[in-house]
Amino acid sequence: MVQVWEDWRALPGAARGGTVALGNFDGVHLGHRAVLAAAHAARPDLPLCALTFEPHPREVFRPQDPPFRLTLLPAKAAALAAAGCAHVHAVPFDAVLAAMPAEAFLDTILHGALGARHLACGADFAFGHRRGGDVAMLAHWAEARGIGLSVVPPVADASGPISSTRVRRVLQDGYPERAAAMLGRDWEVRGTVFQGDRLGRELGWPTANIWLGRHLEPARGVYAVTAALPSGEVVKGVANVGRRPTLGGDPETRLETHLFDWSGDLYGQEIGVRLHHFLRPDATFNGLEALKAAIAADAEQARAVLG
Structure with missing residues (x-):
């Protein structure tokens, strides 16, 4: 049974010290699953965790946009559980988190709160205030602290890299079968x-x-x-x-x-x-x-x- 944690400030010991996959994971498509698989493969001895943001940052920054979510938190957590996650850290995304500098996000949340022992993300993962942190910064930070990092290239099909944006587009165009092929369900x-x-x-x-x-x-x-x-x-x-x-x-x-x-x-x-x-x-x-x-x-x- 997956555990969903919505307060990173008060985590019990059992929810800390895992191998952590990072991302928004909207849809939990085959590309997301590759990141989860890499996190698990690197440290199969550790509980597999996913760190995601709720609500999706775009919902906070562009509230006037039409709804775009592929998965709301319960469905996202269920899909992450099906991919092997024991813990889902649904970090509340608000003005405070949006203003947090990238280094503080790493030190305070990933290291301090989650006690992450290995990390995995896609090559385009960005984080912190104005997305100021990137994979190069994450790699440098992790190496200095003895934390492993797996950077996962995009999973592609005949039309190119699989992404949440592409899944949304094919659904809006009336092709749920194409969405299913990218989602794996x-x-x-x-x-x-x-x-x-x-x-x-x-x-x-x-x-x-x-x-x-x-x-x-x-x-x-x-x-x-x-x-x-x-x-x-x-x-x-x-x-x-x-x-x-x-x-x-x-x-x-x-x-x-x-x-x-x-x-x-x-x-x-x-x-x-x-x-x-x-x-x-x-x-x-x-x-x-x-x-x-x-x-x-x-x-x-x-x-x-x-x-």
Whole structure:
């Protein structure tokens, strides 16, 4: 079971003295996994830890930007645990941390608080006030203190280095399969099911609705999906990402999922919806009968795609 620590100032002994992978780890893609693997391979005798920042620094510096997160902390911690992490240090990113000079970040947090005995990062890792610290500085600092450092080159595919930015771009372009190839798993949106206007139920297509919230908004439209339910069951379905233009429009983007051959009450419970294939863009229909016919066609296509 992974331990998530959100206060670096009060860590117990068990959470200190590990081999520490450094990064934002948004998405925990194959490049991130390579950094974690390098940290573990260098010191397999030590607990594997990941140091990340919450919220993501970009959310602090550019709060007006649209949401862009691939993984919020619980999902990020779960993915880091699946990659072998025993401890996740989710260092609170705020004005105080943003103003901390690079050397102070190393001395105070990595050395003082975490007692890191080995470090691993990507070649472009930067840290400290105005990203003033780089890998060369980190290497010099670590060597002076007898701390090992693994600098990991980017993991690349046919299109170039894998990055969170590239994963976001393919999701926004409607290619969840390409995102899955870079993540090493299907991209999932986790959220709490809220009670809508129950129109789907009236149309004969009940849906479990969640808000995207701080998650990246993928291409709006219809997807073949699977949903991970609180019971542990994974159910196939069809989902729509959008703002319901036929019904007058929502101020926020929602993910509405119809689960195939399943019935039950999910209100107030958390589900994870995994996007597999993009079926068609969002559309406005001329009335509810046309909408109903479109949903039926989408469901049939989603069943065929999911097999």
